[in-house]
Amino acid sequence: MRRFVLTYKFILLMLIFLLFVVFLVSVAVGRYPLSVDVVFGALFLHNSSESVVSNIIFNIRLPRVIAAMLVGAALAVSGAAFQGLFKNPLVSSYQLGVSSGAGFGAALAILSAGSTVIVQSSAFIFGIVAVSASFAMSRIYKGSSALTLVLSGIIIGSFFSALVSLMQYIADPRETLPAIVFWLMGSLSSVTVDTVRVAAPVILIGIVGIFVVRWRINILAMGEDEARALGIDLRILVAIIVACCTIATASAVCISGIVGWVGLIIPHIGRMLVGPDYKKLIPVSAVIGAFYLVVIDDIARSLTSGEIPLGILTALVGTPFFGYLLWKAKTSWS
Numbered sequence: 001m002r003r004f005v006l007t008y009k010f011i012l013l014m015l016i017f018l019l020f021v022v023f024l025v026s027v028a029v030g031r032y033p034l035s036v037d038v039v040f041g042a043l044f045l046h047n048s049s050e051s052v053v054s055n056i057i058f059n060i061r062l063p064r065v066i067a068a069m070l071v072g073a074a075l076a077v078s079g080a081a082f083q084g085l086f087k088n089p090l091v092s093s094y095q096l097g098v099s100s101g102a103g104f105g106a107a108l109a110i111l112s113a114g115s116t117v118i119v120q121s122s123a124f125i126f127g128i129v130a131v132s133a134s135f136a137m138s139r140i141y142k143g144s145s146a147l148t149l150v151l152s153g154i155i156i157g158s159f160f161s162a163l164v165s166l167m168q169y170i171a172d173p174r175e176t177l178p179a180i181v182f183w184l185m186g187s188l189s190s191v192t193v194d195t196v197r198v199a200a201p202v203i204l205i206g207i208v209g210i211f212v213v214r215w216r217i218n219i220l221a222m223g224e225d226e227a228r229a230l231g232i233d234l235r236i237l238v239a240i241i242v243a244c245c246t247i248a249t250a251s252a253v254c255i256s257g258i259v260g261w262v263g264l265i266i267p268h269i270g271r272m273l274v275g276p277d278y279k280k281l282i283p284v285s286a287v288i289g290a291f292y293l294v295v296i297d298d299i300a301r302s303l304t305s306g307e308i309p310l311g312i313l314t315a316l317v318g319t320p321f322f323g324y325l326l327w328k329a330k331t332s333w334s
Contacts, residue, residue: 008280011273015287019069022291026065026298032056059193067191068297069290070203071256072266074248076289077282079263080270081210084217084278085241086146093249093263095150096242097157101130102253104160107167107180116190119183120199120254127250130156135242149238185309186257188297199255206248210282213240217278259310261318262289268325 027043028034034053041047042057078093086095094100105126109119137152164184171177216237219227227234249263266289267281274280293310296317300308 019291027061063193063196068294071252072289072293073286074252075262076266076285078245078249080267080285084221096134096153097130098127099258100157100160102127104163124254131246183257186259186311202251206244209244214278214282261314
């Protein structure tokens with residue numbers, strides 16, 4: 001037992017170290033290349049005397065890298081929590097319709113010629129509305145709360161997806177339609193210092209909330225009957241987990257657009273490293289998710305002269321990995 005604890009701590013520390021390294025490299029990477037020692041000095045030693053370098057680091061790259069870390073951690077942690085809540089490894093952080101709701105909110109704001117702040121605010125509000133509607137619908141019906149909640153999320157998500165399609169249909173094909181499509185594919189190109197300043201506290205509230213109740217997710221994974229036998233109020237616990245995941249995911253989506261596969265595959269990678277214990281899985285998923293999306297964003301803004309949407313890259317990476325998981329599961333069953 002002692003050896004396992006030490007192994008977990010070692011893995012977590014190594015992941016944090018790798019995240020710190022990729023953080024420095026990501027701030028240095030770009031069309032105006034900087035050395036890592038210059039970045040380190042500017043961030044931690046405050047020895048940057050060039051205004052151009054300071055502007056690039058603090059006003060352009062640093063907010064974007066921090067946003068990528070927050071979004072990746074939020075989606076990964078929410079995905080892991082939902083997989084434990086629903087006892088289903090195929091569940092992601094978008095399960096309850098938050099992506100469709102946020103997509104509709106963003107499309108509606110873009111169609112109304114709203115500013116970036118309005119688009120992000122509208123996406124956040126409708127993401128919350130979608131999950132709230134899913135949760136309210138699940139309360140109407142009797143039966144398994146987790147199963148009913150999933151089905152309600154599918155219904156609400158499909159409804160908002162239809163509304164997104166309607167927004168695309170009536171949008172101007174030369175101006176607003178491309179903006180809607182690009183937002184739906186995910187990007188961090190519009191992130192600013194103010195964006196991070198507003199979104200970071202909300203995202204962190206959701207992540208910390210999940211972190212606090214992470215040990216209870218182990219009990220939920222055992223089954224509802226076992227949880228009730230231990231005296232846990234399932235309705236309150238489910239509501240807390242859903243609320244924290246929704247806050248974290250909706251806040252992430254409003255600044256990045258829809259970035260798929262992160263909340264699905266990152267928890268699986270975490271389980272490969274530290275096992276299924278959510279006390280360990282949640283912190284590890286947060287660090288891996290942050291690391292993963294920072295690397296993906298580096299590729300998105302550096303691979304070509306233009307910027308590749310994040311959703312395309314996460315899908316290109318996520319689908320083969322998920323295929324590998326299915327192959328591995330089939331091998332273990334046979």
